[in-house]
Amino acid sequence: MDAEERIQAASKFLLQSPPGEINDVLNGDEAARVPGADSEEEDDRFWDPRSRTSFRFDHIALEASEPEPIEPEEEAEPFRIALEIAALTYLSAHFHGGVTSVFSTQGNPHRFTIQVVANKYNPSNFWSGRWRSEYIVNLQERKLEGKILLNVHYYEQGNVQLSTTHAVSIELPPTISSSNASASASKILAVIESEESKYQASLNEAYQDMGDKTFKGLRRALPMTRAKLDWDRVLGYKIGAELTANKGAFGSS
Amino acid sequence: MADLVDSMLDLMRRLPPTHVEANVAALVGMCPDYADDLLGSVDQPLKVMVDRATGREYLACDYNRDGESYRSPWSNEYDPPLDDGTIPSPKIRKLEITANEAFDTYREMYYEGGVSSVFLWDLEDGGFAGVVLLKKSLNPSSPSEPSGSWDSIHVFETAERGRQAHYKLTSTIMLSMMHHPAKGKKGDEKVEATRDGDVTLSGSMTRQTEQDHSLQEQTSHITNIGRMIEDMEIKMRNLLQEVYFGKTRDVVFDLRSLDDLEKARRQRELQKELVGFIKR
Known part of the structure; x- marks a missing residue:
């Protein structure tokens, strides 16, 4: 190398x-x-x-x-500020700590990026976690495109990680426009809030599904007999099978 | 250079378990001198091989590897063939055959499918050591079906002390599960929306135990180790369930709250005010 x-x-x-x-x-x-x-x-x-x-x-x-x-983009700044205020309100309503930023797009006053990051580090209990989401607001195309990424690391005598991806594309209602900045920004963040809460709730379903189907399908908690194996008989079965086979061989001679 | 190997192992403890094979390969590329140390210490998902002589599936790992070849527990042959490949002594091979049959029954009872393999090797002091491998994969034919894999690696060492035997068992279970929610639109929505994504839970956990058990005959080793592994897997399955479905979920809900935290804060303030009001 x-x-x-x-x-x-x-x-x-x-x-x-x-x-x-x-x-x-x-x-x-x-x-x-x-x-x-x-x-x-x-x-x-x-x-x-x-x-x-x-x-x-x-x-x-x-x-x-x-x-x-630095000087902000003049045309985009009022709507960016409105989104920022709404995003900060959303952040304090749902995240225990965390950071949000709203960026305008150079050369396109109708396009904005909203980012949310929340981290929790707990090295003394061997875990850490991160929630990241990012949304592109496009007022001209009336579109909200976003992704949510989650990582959790648990590492007490092991290494277990949760990793999720979620991409979403939502059509923005016609009432949203840059002339109506404050109300439109609140509406956009309300859509994000609903999407993220729905997603978080759907994770419960994913956990349920993986627990009921995948985990149980990979290995049973106990055999069908609902009892642990009788190891003497496990060896005995085989010996028994061999005896039977031998007997058969002797019988035919 | 124990420090370097420790650093590499610490790295592997932090990187995503789903990429363990690629990451080990990258580290081996960076530090080829330590390839054996690394390959011997990092558990990687077990490979399923097919015994050329019997057509039966078996599992391949570092313990049945000699050079580039792997030994099958069913035919005792190496693939690709080796003339001078390491094989156990006749006495240990006999025990290995019985152990493979016993754990094949165990596999069927608990996994209802999958593949198992047991490999034993002689130790210099006259005792023996071995590894019991179990693997089950769920390979979905459509994205909505469950997808995942379970790999058990139980490494043990035994020392006979008269009518007793001392066992040291190190068990690692690698478990990964993928969930792919149904794509597309939900009917009950006011807004037009499309969604796509997946959830992956993956990782490994390792535990150790040491026990003494009585020894009537050579096959007692198999019943002793069988019970130890069965107990360990039951214990670890509970532990995995707790960590995978409990701990990681708790962290997610620690990052983000479904309930409105502001509302809760205001409610607490109001309560404090009321309490103050009543006291006055």
Whole structure:
């Protein structure tokens, strides 16, 4: 494996790391002698629309630096702010901690991105979890397209992971328009709230289904006889079968 | 270089169990010198092979591997064939044959399908060790049918002490389940919507136990180990059920609440106010 392939393999490991455990995975990578990933990239800049600031982000140290003020997209900003207010209300109603951001799209004042991330890390009880959802609002096409991704890692004397994907495409009602920003934004977040609650409830059905059909179908809790095996008889059966076979052989001679 | 192997094992403990084969292959590519250490320590899903002599299915893992070949418990032959492949001594092979028959019955009783294999090997001090493998897969013919796999790997070592034998058992169960909800629209909705997605629960758990049991004859080893493995699988199945269906679900509902938290907060405030009001 050359250096390039090593970096690629290590990047794959990092992208697969469970919530809050990226540093542990990174340590494993370093032990496997992967060259440092801190290359001289110039454009590691991000922006926060709420504080109207752009900054440089160091992914290894997880630190922001070099803040600079940025001007928002003038035409899109009122609707973006309305979505942001509605998203923050939604976040505090349903998430225990978590972050939401709303971004406008450069060159398209009718398109917005809403993101929600909620993490829980509990290393002393060996688990971590992450809820991520992202929605693209397109006022012109009257479409809301979203995805919800869930990861849970439980690692006490083992490694058990829940991983889910959910993609949804919803037609927005005609009452939604940028001229009616506040009410439209609330309506959009109400649609998201309903979709996410419905999805969360459907997970219960998935758990039920996997427990009733898959888990039981793979291995029974007890044999049909509802009793554990009689191991002496398990060996005896075989010996018995052999005796019968031998007897048959003797009988025919 | 124990540190390096420990780091690699820690990494494997964190990466998604569904990608264990690809990730082990990547690590072996990065550190080929430690391939044997890694392959011997990371449990990977069992491969199903077909015995060329008997046509019967058996399971392949690191314990019946010699070079690139795997030994079948039914014919005792390696595939691809090896002239000098490691095989157990005649005494241990005899026990291995009986053990394979016994665990085949066990497999049928608990798994109602699937494949089992038992491999034994002689130890230098005169005792023996072995591995009992069980695998069952549900392969759906349509996305709405259940899909999943169960792999049991029970590694044991035994030492005879007169009429007693001491057993050390390390059991790993790899379990993965996939759920694919019915696609498309729901009739009761006011808005037009399409949906698609899946739910995967996967992973492995490992437990150990050490026990002493009495020994009347050589086949007592099989009844002793059989009971130990049966008890262990019953215990671990309960544990898996708790972690897969209980713990991971609790974390999801810890991340997001179905009920409106704001409303609950306001209600609590109101209650506090009322209590204060009454006290006054």
